[in-house]
Amino acid sequence: MSVISARLTIVTMVLALFLSACGDTKGQRALSGGAIGAGAGVGIAVLTHSNPVVGALIGGGAGAATGALTSKKQINFGPID
Numbered sequence: 001m002s003v004i005s006a007r008l009t010i011v012t013m014v015l016a017l018f019l020s021a022c023g024d025t026k027g028q029r030a031l032s033g034g035a036i037g038a039g040a041g042v043g044i045a046v047l048t049h050s051n052p053v054v055g056a057l058i059g060g061g062a063g064a065a066t067g068a069l070t071s072k073k074q075i076n077f078g079p080i081d
Contacts, residue, residue: 005052009042029067037063 023029041059045052 005046008052009039009046023067024072026068029070029072030064031067033067033070034060034064037061037066 023032038056038060040063041055041057042052043055044050044059045055
């Protein structure tokens with residue numbers, strides 16, 4: 001793994017963690033889902049020695065689609081006791 005790939009993976013994962021709490025509107029869920037998916041895609045691509053950009057694009061697209069297709073009720077599990 002190159003230094004650039006490692007840095008890109010770390011930065012993407014950190015950004016995905018910061019954005020993972022967003023999700024009140026469909027757009028916010030699509031954005032946070034895309035960021036999380038991109039981070040996961042980069043991580044998987046680096047681990048499998050694939051192209052991190054392609055992994056980010058595929059993961060980001062899948063995450064954004066998932067976020068856009070979910071409703072707030074589907075992700076709200078209620079109060080934590």
